[in-house]
Amino acid sequence: MDPLADLLQGVRAHSAAFCQAILQPPWALRIADGARLALATALRGHAWIVPDQGEPVLLGTGDVAIIKGHAPYTVGDDPATAPDIVVNPGNRLTTPDGADVTDQLRLAPRTSGYSLDGSTTVASGTYQVDGEVSERLLNALPDIVLVRRSGTPSPIMELLAQEVSGEGPGQQIVLDRLLDLALIATLRAWFARPEARAPGWYRAQSDPLIGPALRLIHDAPAHPWTVASMAGKVGASRATFARRFSDLVGEPPLTYLTGWRIALAADLLRHSDITIDSVARQVGYANAFALSVAFKRVRGVSPSDHRAA
Secondary structure (H helix, E strand, C coil), X not given: CCHHHHHHCCEECCCCCCEEEEECCXXXXXXXXXXCEEEEEEEECCEEEEECCCCCEEECECCEEEEECCCCEEEECCCCCCCCEXXXXXXXXXXXXXXXXXXXXXXXXXXXECCCCCCEXXXXXXXXXXXXXXXXXXXXXXXXXXXXXXXXCHHHHHHHHHHHCCCCCCHHXXXXXXXXXXXXXXXXXXXXXXXXXXXXXXXXXXXXCHHHHHHHHHHCCCCCCXXXXXXXXXXXXXXXHHHHHHHHHCCCHHHHHHHHHHHHHHHHHHHCCCCHHHHHHHHXXXXXXXXXXHHHHHHCCCHHHHHHC
């Protein structure tokens, strides 16, 4: 498996809160649902994404944005428009003073607004983000990722728009999978752009030497890799391989390997009941003591303290 695929394993749409709002200017929504990651697109019209700190971002028809972080933000027809609706967890809609208006604004399943005739339709979905592995992906993203219509996965977004407007059998699982595909396609489109400043591990995936080495690490993190053994697997000298890996990825091969092992161990410690010794062996350490030494060096805490936290 390649690095992006591995990092996306913990970023999934489960029972996706995907919905659309039909709006007529002036309008503004205060997004306070606490989602770690959200995807939004303007199916019709435009919208401004206005973070509490930072510059507003214009979302045109067909553009797709990924918004990162728990902090509330505003989406509106103009950066100056004050929000009159607050979107809370579970897609519960309230007025700014807390009055619940979810039922009053429901136009159809998964569709809200004052009228079906509004000039703007904004669709959005949220993702569950689970674990240290996925944090490595989120850390590579700006607070708002914007991919213009010309570079967006338009067939996927069109399918999402069609699906959310109906109530067919198995709709929930269809929305979950479509939302996952939309996220993956948008991230790939974003990272492919020069201005995205994609992380080294992403750029290096296309390199004929380092790409295969990264897949080796991700496919078998517990293997007793050395720089020489990785170089041999990809057909390069040890010195050439080590230099090229550091230049492209931004860190030496064994440093990357250690970081990946520790991220995997951190998730196993948090989300399973297996012993620390078993965790150690699964990620490439001989025993709990060896893992503890490496874990504390990288994270500053012991495996047992990480699990307890």
